Amino acid sequence: MHKALPFFLVGALLALATAAAAADKPRYDPLETxxxxxxxxxxxxxxxxxxxxxPLFWQNRADYRIEATLDPASRLLTGRETITYTNHSPDALDVLWLQLDQNRYKPDARGAFTDEFPTEFTSGYRIASVEVEDAEGHRQPVKWLVSDTRMQIRLPAALAPKGGRVRVHIAWSFTVPGEFGGRMDVNPSKNGDIFEIAQWYPRLCVYDDLRGWDTAPYLNSEFYLEYGDFDYSVTVPWDMIVAGSGELVNPQDVLTSTEIERLDRARHSDATVMIRTPAEVTDPASRPKRSGTLTWHFRMHDTRDVAFGASRAFVWDAARINLPHGKTALAMSVYPVESAGGAAWGRATEYLKASTEYFSRQWYPYPWPVAINEAGTAGGMEYPGITFDAKRAKGKSLHMVIAHEIGHSWFPMIVGSNERRHAWMDEGFNTFIDIGEDDAFNHxxxxxxxxxxxxxxxxxxxxxxxxxxxxxxxxxxxxxxxxxxxxxxxxxxxxxxxxxxxxxxxxxxxxxxxxxxxxxxxxxxxxxxxxxxxxxxxxxxxxxxxxxxxxxxxxxHNWQFDMAVRKVEPIDGDWSHGAAVTVANLDRLVLPTTLRLTYDDGSTRDVRVPVETWQQHTRYVVRVAGTRKVVSAALDPAHALPEADRSNDVLKVD
Known part of the structure; x- marks a missing residue:
């Protein structure tokens, strides 16, 4: 007779046995998955x-006319805009909400308490006036309220549903933040500062059928904007080049006759054409006047935003983009002389052209007349028709960032998902389409x-x-x-x-x-x-x-995937009848997989195991016809699935 174990020891052993059984028990439950x-x-x-x-889908619309002036010495951007807002919703709107993203840079902004990176603080927007224009063209001041990065405009009369329209006039200014690596900045180069200007004008929030006014504050996540047409102009000193979203509509006012001729040549050239060479950057003759200011005028249709870059330091080149159905667009790059060269930005337009053509062939034609790379301090940032990419990038890293940022033209510039809430619908989708472009570029x-x-x-x-x-x-x-x-x-x-x-x-x-x-x-x-x-x-x-x-x-959920081979044996004890392979699903994620049998003569056979296998089972016996002895069975032999534990994917047969 054995001596009885102490009660506490019995309890400890039972606890260990229970823990071991739990560790070995699959987490997978078909009823949950x-x-x-x-x-x-x-x-x-x-x-x-x-x-x-x-059948009753609707979407509101915001059209913009903007006149802005940049003073590079003080870094002050001053603007006046007219927003024509059309309410296609079934609801009368007594207020409008606008995004004031520049307020993100104020020291008391909500985003200042969430960002892990240092920010150069500014005073944000200075709103000079807000007026509303009625159908007869009469303008009147209105009450407005700023809350962090949003502004509420209280309309004198509710905006009618199903087609009601209102014009809003806003005068504003702000100081451009310095070089801190954000989404807009001013950064130095050998021949002058480079201004990367984005999130620069008050913009309508989206009013939709999911939330009404979507007024998520700007912390650091990206954007959700209405579509419309943009007509905007930027006045800068005479020696600065402006590269902006959309099409330049007054080249005769801001370019020399030589630059206009070169641009026309680029529109018909698959090879990159220099519009302003490195040697011309410091040559006053590369500008149509030698004092005062120039106003650059751009238009862009069916877009949710516009941005621009401005500098006296820009080298400028361009080439034709070949689009489906015989259409074309223009790829352009602007960058400082220290970024030039065949190993660096000298190939930027080649990269931009190739990636835009690939995405257009594979998924959906690029819809705008111009696509632009602008070199600055932003490591990579996208806006409709223009990207801000790292001026120090070269070779593979430059190709990568250009392809990725222009890929955002499709997600979320064409397909206008809500980046501020669902980042995976723009960054994830765009990273996915990058994969094929990388394989396709230059063989x-x-x-x-x-x-x-x-x-x-x-x-x-x-x-x-x-x-x-x-x-x-x-x-x-x-x-x-x-x-x-x-x-x-x-x-x-x-x-x-x-x-x-x-x-x-x-x-x-x-x-x-x-x-x-x-x-x-x-x-x-x-x-x-x-x-x-x-x-x-x-x-x-x-x-x-x-x-x-x-x-x-x-x-x-963030569920794991773990399948295992548990047993391999001959059917009815005879390999000539085939093999019975027991596979198990151990975790909560399921995916279709491939089971590969290797026979004693070195040959293999693959069997697809569909997800329906696991609708009622946690383990399943896969019967595979054959006449030779199986020496091993392996799941996911190509290692294409995110297996949590590959050690249980293969079972060798003695």
Missing amino acids: FAPFTYPDPVNAYRSADGKPG GEYAPKRDSEYAPHGGNPADEIAQVLADPAAPALLNGADMTSEKYRHPVSYFKGAFGLVLLREQILGPERFDDAFRKYIATWAYHHPSPSDFFRFMESEAGEDLGWFWRGWYQ
Whole structure:
């Protein structure tokens, strides 16, 4: 008879046994993973069940006319603007809300308490006047209230629904922030300061069917803006070059006859044409006058924003962009002389031309007449028709940033998702389309794309993303952009957002179904505001798949993926009858995978294991016909899936 163990020891042993059993027990529950998926936004008459705009869909519109003057000595930008706002909604609007992003740089701004990076503080906007013009053309001052980075205008009479229109006149000024690495700045170069001017005029907030006025403050996440036409002019000293969104409509006033001739030649040239050479930067003859100021006049249609760069230091070159259906546009780069050269910005227009042509062929034609790279201190920042890229970048890094930033023309400049709330719908989608462009450029000169935009540590992307999924602190993709810390901004919004589309295309739907659905999504929502629910529903409807399990695991949660081979044995004890392979799903994310059997003669056989396998099982016996002995079975042999533990993916047979 054995002596009884002490009670506390029995309890300890039971606790250890329970813990060991729990550790070995799969976390996967089919009822959790395959439960009906609840979309963030409901179906209604405005947004249909197939992810398309509904029969009563509406969207408001904001058209702008802006006149601005830049004083480079004081860094003061002064402007007057007229906003024509059209209310297509079914609601009467008694107030308007505008974005005042320059107030982000005030020391008491909300964003000053959230940003992990130092900011040069300014006094923000100085609003001189706000007036409203009625249908008869009479203008009157109105009450307005500034709250952090927003301004409320209280209308004297409610703006009528379904077509009501109002004109708002605003006079404003602000001091351009210095070189601190933000989204706009002034930074030095050998031949003069470079001004990168964005978020520079009061802009209408979006009023939509999802939230009414979307007035999320500007902390550091990006933008959500209405579409419209822009007519704007920028007055600068005579010796400065201005590169702005849209098309320059008065070249005869601001360019020399030689520069006009060179621009015309560039419109017909696949090779880069110099508009203003490095040698001409310090030559006063490269300007049409030698004193006073010049006013540069631009127009841009069907856009949500405009930005510009200005400097006396700009070298300028250009080339033709070849678009589908015989259309063309113009690629241009402006940069200081110290950035010139074939290893650096001397190829910038080549990179811009190639990436714009690729994205236009593959997904949707570039819609505007000009695409511009501007070199400055911003490491990479996008606006419609113009990008601010690092002036010190060269070679692969320069190609990468140019392709990525101009790729934002598609997401979110054409497909106008809400960046301020859903960063993955612009950064993730754009990083995804970058991958193909990198492979296509100049026969793969810089391919494959394995850089900080896609695989942060330069390794296998699937293994890299598995590290993000394994991090218990990593937020889900559906987490708000402002609630995602800088630590996770790239790994989640960019990398996981992009890899989700890679999985959809390469593993779940296949390229043919995915590409067709994704192109249609872009065309359907061009110049409109899709929500995450619209994207989810659209891809399901067009591709013909119920993907609720994927939206839940990849987007709503940060679930891990772990499948394992548990057993390999001959059917009925005889290899000539085939093999029975027991596979198990150990964690909450499911994905289709490939099971590869290797036989004793070195041959292999692949079997696709679909996600439906796991709707009712946590483990499953896959029966594979064959006549030879199996020596090993492996899941995901290409290492294309984000496996949490690859050690249990392969089982060798004695």
